[in-house]
Amino acid sequence: MSKENMIFHGDNVATMKDWPDACVDLVVTSPPYDNLRTYGGHTWDFDGVARELTRLLKPGGVIVWVVADATVKGSETLTSMRQAIHFKDVCGLNAHDTMIYQRPAVPFDPKCNRYWQCWEYMFVFSKGKPLCNYIKEPCKGAGKPKKGDYGQRRYDGTNRTDRHQEDRTIQETKVRENVWKYTAGDRVDGHPAQFPSLLAADHILSWSNEGDTVLDPFAGSGTTLLAAKQLNRHYVGIEINEEYISIINKRLHAR
Numbered sequence: 001m002s003k004e005n006m007i008f009h010g011d012n013v014a015t016m017k018d019w020p021d022a023c024v025d026l027v028v029t030s031p032p033y034d035n036l037r038t039y040g041g042h043t044w045d046f047d048g049v050a051r052e053l054t055r056l057l058k059p060g061g062v063i064v065w066v067v068a069d070a071t072v073k074g075s076e077t078l079t080s081m082r083q084a085i086h087f088k089d090v091c092g093l094n095a096h097d098t099m100i101y102q103r104p105a106v107p108f109d110p111k112c113n114r115y116w117q118c119w120e121y122m123f124v125f126s127k128g129k130p131l132c133n134y135i136k137e138p139c140k141g142a143g144k145p146k147k148g149d150y151g152q153r154r155y156d157g158t159n160r161t162d163r164h165q166e167d168r169t170i171q172e173t174k175v176r177e178n179v180w181k182y183t184a185g186d187r188v189d190g191h192p193a194q195f196p197s198l199l200a201a202d203h204i205l206s207w208s209n210e211g212d213t214v215l216d217p218f219a220g221s222g223t224t225l226l227a228a229k230q231l232n233r234h235y236v237g238i239e240i241n242e243e244y245i246s247i248i249n250k251r252l253h254a255r
């Protein structure tokens with residue numbers, strides 16, 4: 001794709017509409033959440049973005065859609081769920097995984113009668129079967145014998161102890177679970193809502209290889225683009241707010 005390592009200033013749908021089909025390996029992005037923040041008062045077209053991202057994705061490509069909902073008059077909007085269903089049912093993408101980004105809790109006023117909110121969705125959609133470079137983690141008690149019943153249940157609920165019986169020792173590493181915990185975003189001056197650069201990096205490592213093209217159509221302060229650059233991927237970003245373009249350029253070209 002000739003647009004590699006470029007930042008575009010403008011509306012994402014208008015920018016993407018002239019790009020060729022199947023030119024992007026991975027999208028890691030986070031759109032504005034309902035009307036929680038204004039970002040300069042710009043609007044965006046969910047249907048158009050979903051359609052263009054689906055068109056631009058290569059077979060096997062992945063979209064990571066990080067999103068949460070506003071609470072209006074005591075009720076969550078559930079916008080994020082409607083968006084997820086649209087990607088699956090209207091765009092025809094595979095709902096590969098509904099992952100959770102666990103972040104520091106936002107305290108509610110006790111009068112709201114709510115538990116403190118401490119997570120956001122990370123919907124992972126794919127065009128067919130995705131590539132996955134699993135991130136592994138060390139196991140607690142590695143090398144020690146496994147205790148207790150170990151096995152999957154049959155459909156009738158009885159234990160399937162025939163599986164995995166040959167290996168009764170705790171492995172050195174295991175595939176990471178799909179709730180990922182990070183401290184707050186990068187707190188870049190001048191942009192009100194970043195996700196953590198480690199979150200972007202972990203998704204880029206998981207769903208792409210070096211040399212692949214990673215797009216963020218809501219580039220914000222450029223967190224995805226910076227992680228892609230650092231991990232030797234090509235990056236492409238679109239951002240409508242001109243003030244944020246200079247933040248992105250500063251972050252990408254800082255020495």
Ligand SMILES: C[S@@+](CC[C@H](N)C(=O)[O-])C[C@H]1O[C@@H](n2cnc3c(N)ncnc32)[C@H](O)[C@@H]1O
Binds near residue numbers: 010029030217219
């Ligand atoms: C949640 S922020 C993204 C933050 C980003 N993940 C980061 O870590 O910095 C959403 C961004 O989308 C941008 N945006 C809103 N409407 C847009 C549009 N129509 N086209 C392109 N960007 C848009 C906003 O200006 C805002 O910076």
